[in-house]
Amino acid sequence: xxxxxxxxxxxxxxxxxxxxxxxxxxxxxxxxxxxxxxxxxxxxxxxxxxxxxxxxxxxxxxxxxxxxxxxxxxxxxxxxxxxxxxxxxxxxxxxxxxxxxxxxxxxxxxxxxxxxxxxxxxxxxxxxxxxxxxxxxxxxxxxxxxxxxxxxxxxxxxxxxxxxxxxxxxxxxxxxxxxxxxxxxxxxxxxxxxxxx
Amino acid sequence: xxxxxxxxxxxxxxxxxxxxxxxxxxxxxxxxxxxxxxxxxxxxxxxxxxxxxxxxxxxxxxxxxxxxxxxxxxxxxxxxxxxxxxxxxxxxxxxxxxxxxxxxxxxxxxxxxxxxxxxxxxxxxxxxxxxxxxxxxxxxxxxxxxxxxxxxxxxxxxxxxxxxxxxxxxxxxxxxxxxxxxxxxxxxxxxxxxxxx
DNA sequence: GTCTATAAATGGATAGAC
DNA sequence: GTCTATCCATTTATAGAC
Numbered sequence: 001x002x003x004x005x006x007x008x009x010x011x012x013x014x015x016x017x018x019x020x021x022x023x024x025x026x027x028x029x030x031x032x033x034x035x036x037x038x039x040x041x042x043x044x045x046x047x048x049x050x051x052x053x054x055x056x057x058x059x060x061x062x063x064x065x066x067x068x069x070x071x072x073x074x075x076x077x078x079x080x081x082x083x084x085x086x087x088x089x090x091x092x093x094x095x096x097x098x099x100x101x102x103x104x105x106x107x108x109x110x111x112x113x114x115x116x117x118x119x120x121x122x123x124x125x126x127x128x129x130x131x132x133x134x135x136x137x138x139x140x141x142x143x144x145x146x147x148x149x150x151x152x153x154x155x156x157x158x159x160x161x162x163x164x165x166x167x168x169x170x171x172x173x174x175x176x177x178x179x180x181x182x183x184x185x186x187x188x189x190x191x192x193x194x195x196x197x
Numbered sequence: 198x199x200x201x202x203x204x205x206x207x208x209x210x211x212x213x214x215x216x217x218x219x220x221x222x223x224x225x226x227x228x229x230x231x232x233x234x235x236x237x238x239x240x241x242x243x244x245x246x247x248x249x250x251x252x253x254x255x256x257x258x259x260x261x262x263x264x265x266x267x268x269x270x271x272x273x274x275x276x277x278x279x280x281x282x283x284x285x286x287x288x289x290x291x292x293x294x295x296x297x298x299x300x301x302x303x304x305x306x307x308x309x310x311x312x313x314x315x316x317x318x319x320x321x322x323x324x325x326x327x328x329x330x331x332x333x334x335x336x337x338x339x340x341x342x343x344x345x346x347x348x349x350x351x352x353x354x355x356x357x358x359x360x361x362x363x364x365x366x367x368x369x370x371x372x373x374x375x376x377x378x379x380x381x382x383x384x385x386x387x388x389x390x391x392x393x394x
Numbered sequence: 395g396t397c398t399a400t401a402a403a404t405g406g407a408t409a410g411a412c
Numbered sequence: 413g414t415c416t417a418t419c420c421a422t423t424t425a426t427a428g429a430c
Contacts, residue, residue, distance in 0.1 A: 011413060030315035032229035035405055046415045047407080053413095057406065115312055118227035125370035151387070154364065154373060155380055159387040162359035167351065173322035176351060183352055190348070190356040190391040208395065232423060243397050248425070250395095 015053045017043050019064050027106040031061060031119050062120055068111050073130045075100060080134070086142025087196070091188040093135060094164045098180040101168045109172055112165070135161055139195070149197035159194040163187055212250045214240050216261050224303040228258060228316050259317055265308050270327040272297060277331070283339025284393070288385040290332060291361045295377040298365045306369055309362070332358055336392070346394035356391040360384055 021043035025034040036057060040047055054060040079096035083089045101108045116123050126132065136157045142148035148156055164187050170176040218240035222231040233254055237244055251257040276293035280286045298305045313320050323329065333354040339345035345353055361384050367373040 014413085030312060033315055036407080037405075048409095048416080049414050051407070113312060115227060115310060118230055125372060127367055127370055127372055151383060152380060154367060155360070155383050155387060158363035158367070159360040159384070159391075162361070162363035163352070163356040163388075163391070164359070166355035166359035166362060170324055170351065170355070173324055175322060175324055183349060186348060186352050187356070190352060192391075194356075194360070194387040194389075194391040211395085233425085234423075244425080245398080245427095246396050254424070 011053070014045055014049055018045060018050055018053060018060070019067065022060055022064055023068070023106055023110060026061070026064070026114070027109040031114065058119060061116075062123070064110070065116060065120065065123070068107050069129050069131065071107065072100065072111060073134065076131045076134055080138065086138060086145065086147040087188075087192050089138045090135075090142075090160050090192065091184070093138065094161070094188050094191075095181070095184045097164060097168060098184055101171055102180055105172060108168060112168065113172060142195075146197060148195045151195065156195045160191045163191050208250065211242055211246055215242060215247055215250060215257070216264065219257055219261055220265070220303055220307060223258070223261070223311070224306040228311065255316060258313075259320070261307070262313060262317065262320070265304050266326050266328065268304065269297065269308060270331065273328050273331050277335065283335060283342065283344040284385075284389050286335045287332075287339075287357050287389065288381070290335065291358070291385050291388075292378070292381045294361060294365060295381055298368055299377055302369060305365060309365065310369060339392075343394060345392045348392065353392045357388045360388050 018039065021039055022034070025038055025042060036047060036050060039060075040050060043050075050060070054063065075096055076093055079092045080089045083092045097108075111126070116126065136153065139148060139157045139160055140153055143150065143153065143156065167176070167180060167183065167187060171180045215236060218236050219231070222235055222239060233244060233247060236257075237247060240247075247257070251260065272293055273290055276289045277286045280289045294305075308323070313323065333350065336345060336354045336357055337350055340347065340350065340353065364373070364377060364380065364384060368377045
């Protein structure tokens with residue numbers, strides 16, 4: 001920490017402003033339909049300021065992506081932590097995912113629906129990211145404990161969370177009239193029937 | 198039909214060539230990373246020819262999208278047709294989806310993973326398209342027949358097909374080492390446990 | 395119906411003042 | 413650290429010959 005602690009640097013605020021504006025625009029129109037100009041205007045900053053904080057447009061997207069993935073990872077870890085057993089943890093994850101989808105749809109839109117590989121060519125696929133790994137590990141542990149019957153781990157994990165993720169897609173696409181959160185138990189229980197021993 | 202029947206018009210061949218090249222490039226790099234130049238070169242045709250057959254780049258993508266959706270719709274209808282009962286039909290759909298994913302990954306990449314709304318702003322979300330409607334109808338019918346227990350229809354449909362679709366995502370992202378088709382029965386049976394009465 | 399050449403616009407990124 | 417002005421490359425789309 002070489003920065004002065006006395007007061008929040010102006011630069012950090014601007015950086016955050018740019019990131020939140022970028023999320024707004026990327027999730028609404030997509031990465032390629034959003035120009036630096038658009039971000040500049042919407043954030044009320046200058047081109048130079050953006051390029052001072054980010055090497056280029058791709059680096060901006062990468063910073064945003066990583067920040068949101070981390071946010072999602074923390075949210076899932078926190079949701080899991082107070083619960084024990086595969087079902088309780090899986091249900092808690094689904095509830096947390098549904099909550100995030102309703103409360104921060106732009107975050108989930110960007111994380112779930114965007115095709116990051118098209119503009120972050122070196123990024124590994126989202127299913128290899130930490131939050132998704134955490135979800136698989138819950139199922140793996142359940143299989144070791146005998147709560148989940150013996151089956152292919154990938155199949156077990158997609159069975160448990162695939163339906164929930166599809167429901168989130170529907171909600172984000174606006175085809176689901178009612179609230180996602182109403183369905184947490186129905187979704188979690190139906191999926192659990194598929195894999196419990 | 199005002200065209201002469203005697204021989205296949207040259208124009209149709211070129212049109213098909215452009216469409217198949219576009220699918221190749223769109224699925225590999227994405228719509229926005231593919232220029233008309235790229236298509237022109239890869240297809241070995243001229244700019245003028247492309248614009249003779251398609252009003253603009255968006256119209257090209259729309260034609261491709263609709264053609265592939267139709268292809269998928271026909272494939273699903275054919276897979277369903279010889280079977281009776283909700284489970285048999287659902288399993289047949291999953292088998293057909295897995296087969297398509299393995300045999301025509303570019304088609305499925307473009308249909309499933311691309312964010313069409315970013316470049317086809319007037320298109321309705323993919324979950325409202327015919328093939329996805331057909332999948333939901335199979336489940337709806339199963340609920341009427343009593344094969345599927347009473348529950349929210351959206352939840353039932355996503356429970357039945359959500360896991361399979363996630364597995365396809367994994368396969369398309371290249372994180373699934375082995376063959377998708379090996380898992381048809383395991384995936385279908387696990388999902389079925391979730392919704393059967 | 396297909397070609398080449400080119401127009402017109404946009405967008406990412408830089409330079410240099412303050 | 414932030415601003416304005418501008419460069420340069422790329423891209424969509426058109427014009428007009430064949």
